[in-house]
Amino acid sequence: MNCQEIQPALSEYIEKSLDPIRMKAVETHLISCIACRAEAESLIDCIQQVAQLPILDPPLGFAQRVMTQVREIEAKPSKWQKLFTSFKIAVPLQATAVALIAVLALTLYQKQTRNHDLTRPPMTPISPAPLSLDQAGNSPTQQAFNSVPTGSTAIKHEKFRSGLAQLSSEQLDKTANVQPSSPKVHSTVAAQSPGSGAAENSAGDIKNPFTRRTPIQAQEVATGIGGFGATRDPFENAPSLGGSFRPGFFGPEHFLSPMTEPMADIEFMVRRRAQSRDENIAGNDASRQHQENGVAPAAIGQGNPPSVAVREVRWFAVPADQYQQFRKELVSEADIESEKQIGAMEKDPASNSNRELLIKVIIVSPAER
Amino acid sequence: MSNQAKEMVADSISDAECVRRVQRGQTDAFEILVRRHEKTIFNLIYRMLGDPDEATEVSQEAFLSAFRALGQFRGEANFSTWLYRIALNHASTRRRNLNTRQRKVVPIENAEALHDPQPGPVEVFEKKEIREKVQVALNQLDAEDAAVILLRDLQDVSYDEVARVLEIPVGTVKSRLHRARQALKSRLMPYFCAKRKAV
Numbered sequence A: 001m002n003c004q005e006i007q008p009a010l011s012e013y014i015e016k017s018l019d020p021i022r023m024k025a026v027e028t029h030l031i032s033c034i035a036c037r038a039e040a041e042s043l044i045d046c047i048q049q050v051a052q053l054p055i056l057d058p059p060l061g062f063a064q065r066v067m068t069q070v071r072e073i074e075a076k077p078s079k080w081q082k083l084f085t086s087f088k089i090a091v092p093l094q095a096t097a098v099a100l101i102a103v104l105a106l107t108l109y110q111k112q113t114r115n116h117d118l119t120r121p122p123m124t125p126i127s128p129a130p131l132s133l134d135q136a137g138n139s140p141t142q143q144a145f146n147s148v149p150t151g152s153t154a155i156k157h158e159k160f161r162s163g164l165a166q167l168s169s170e171q172l173d174k175t176a177n178v179q180p181s182s183p184k185v186h187s188t189v190a191a192q193s194p195g196s197g198a199a200e201n202s203a204g205d206i207k208n209p210f211t212r213r214t215p216i217q218a219q220e221v222a223t224g225i226g227g228f229g230a231t232r233d234p235f236e237n238a239p240s241l242g243g244s245f246r247p248g249f250f251g252p253e254h255f256l257s258p259m260t261e262p263m264a265d266i267e268f269m270v271r272r273r274a275q276s277r278d279e280n281i282a283g284n285d286a287s288r289q290h291q292e293n294g295v296a297p298a299a300i301g302q303g304n305p306p307s308v309a310v311r312e313v314r315w316f317a318v319p320a321d322q323y324q325q326f327r328k329e330l331v332s333e334a335d336i337e338s339e340k341q342i343g344a345m346e347k348d349p350a351s352n353s354n355r356e357l358l359i360k361v362i363i364v365s366p367a368e369r
Numbered sequence B: 001m002s003n004q005a006k007e008m009v010a011d012s013i014s015d016a017e018c019v020r021r022v023q024r025g026q027t028d029a030f031e032i033l034v035r036r037h038e039k040t041i042f043n044l045i046y047r048m049l050g051d052p053d054e055a056t057e058v059s060q061e062a063f064l065s066a067f068r069a070l071g072q073f074r075g076e077a078n079f080s081t082w083l084y085r086i087a088l089n090h091a092s093t094r095r096r097n098l099n100t101r102q103r104k105v106v107p108i109e110n111a112e113a114l115h116d117p118q119p120g121p122v123e124v125f126e127k128k129e130i131r132e133k134v135q136v137a138l139n140q141l142d143a144e145d146a147a148v149i150l151l152r153d154l155q156d157v158s159y160d161e162v163a164r165v166l167e168i169p170v171g172t173v174k175s176r177l178h179r180a181r182q183a184l185k186s187r188l189m190p191y192f193c194a195k196r197k198a199v
Helices: A003-015 A020-032 A034-051 A062-075 A079-083 A093-119 A140-145 A169-177 A183-191 A218-224 A320-333 B003-011 B015-023 B028-049 B052-072 B079-099 B109-114 B121-140 B143-154 B159-166 B170-198
Strands: A266-272 A311-319 A334-341 A356-364
Touching: A003 A020, A003 A034, A003 B170, A020 A034, A034 B121, A034 B143, A034 B170, A062 B028, A062 B052, A266 A320, A311 A320, A320 A334, A320 A356, B015 B028, B015 B052, B015 B079, B028 B052, B028 B079, B028 B121, B028 B143, B052 B079, B079 B143, B079 B159, B121 B143, B121 B170, B143 B159, B143 B170, B159 B170
Parallel strands: A266 A356
Antiparallel strands: A266 A334, A311 A356
């Protein structure tokens, strides 16, 4: 070993902390090397000088002064100690933070839920069935096309007695074509020609005397029909011709002049059932007189309750042997307030199976007293 | 209980037990730790600073810092090792502040004299002069070099514990110690050479 390798090891050699091999090597080198031996001696002096420095006692009362300040510290805990811990109990900062975050999150969630409920559009209530539904739940439009129970009869205007204006076949075609659910009425009515006899109404055509037909626009009736005119109800309660037309048992409305009104065989006065028919559509004009073209009895009780009392007059030409059926269906639609035979005929209208009965139906609104 | 009895009781309680007691709130147990280690800490800090008043103040601060931090002491190292570290940190901080001023060696003459039984006047003077020289030389070293010399040569702390106190490897302790001793030697060499010549 040379001097450069020996001198860094001299401190450990002096303290005898080298391994035996290195100890021997250093010792051997020092025997022959004056410089390293002088260096070693200098280091020994320094170590001894430091080691021989006196160990001094601290000033008197040092421990007491320290403990006095310790007790002052204990009496006044630090900021962190005030917040969280003494030596006895440790409240983890993390646990406190987690608790605060949980409370904050819960508060925000509740607030958001409340706001969402407030901003959500209100539930649209399920609208009730329109008042125009009939007892079977059919809308007025549906009722217009529903087939009526058996016994329908093709109503032919040309069967009216003298004084009645007759619908043109064209007008009949119009009304028939719009009623797809009543093909027989279609064919029957379309085939009708002015002046044709009642015999042409076959039994098959009668199955649905009250087959709903597409309501004829009042304007059409008023303008296109000969002998028919838009007249004012003498009582000034009938709906105007310009108003929208509603389907139903008392469907197409044909205004008849009181001067041209035929003489009915049977006259009914019926009252519509309340909240069953939209009499507002009829308006506030004088009551009208109608000719029924096979419009099936349907919801007399359709539509909204009338805002004003109106009377309607409907005319039906019903084969005598179908009278009972007609009457039965009339009862199902309205309340019969009066029934009287006007024309000269046998007591039992149904017994006259060979003729048609002209039936006048005066429809009174529920509001009328 | 007499003071002697108290000392006997205090001596029977280990540092670790005292620490546990203090952590449980028994503050009086800290006094045992103070009395047990006050001399060591005071001397270490005094030799680092060279001023007894400064050493007293810094030593108190070191103990108070230890008391405040005792809640975080996990017992992974010896209490003495942990206390040394606190003391050296305080001493190094104060040493840096004192370097801005002219630092003088203020010997504790009376105390040092008591350590020399039957000293002659010359010997007392020489020894006093040597100690002052050594202290001056220590003051001129870097704080790290001074610390390792004082721990190893003054306090006779083992290489392993020095490594734990300074938080450096043992090999680094040895190399640093050799470097520090050579630095100290170089500062003391003129005096030693003159002395040898005089002899």
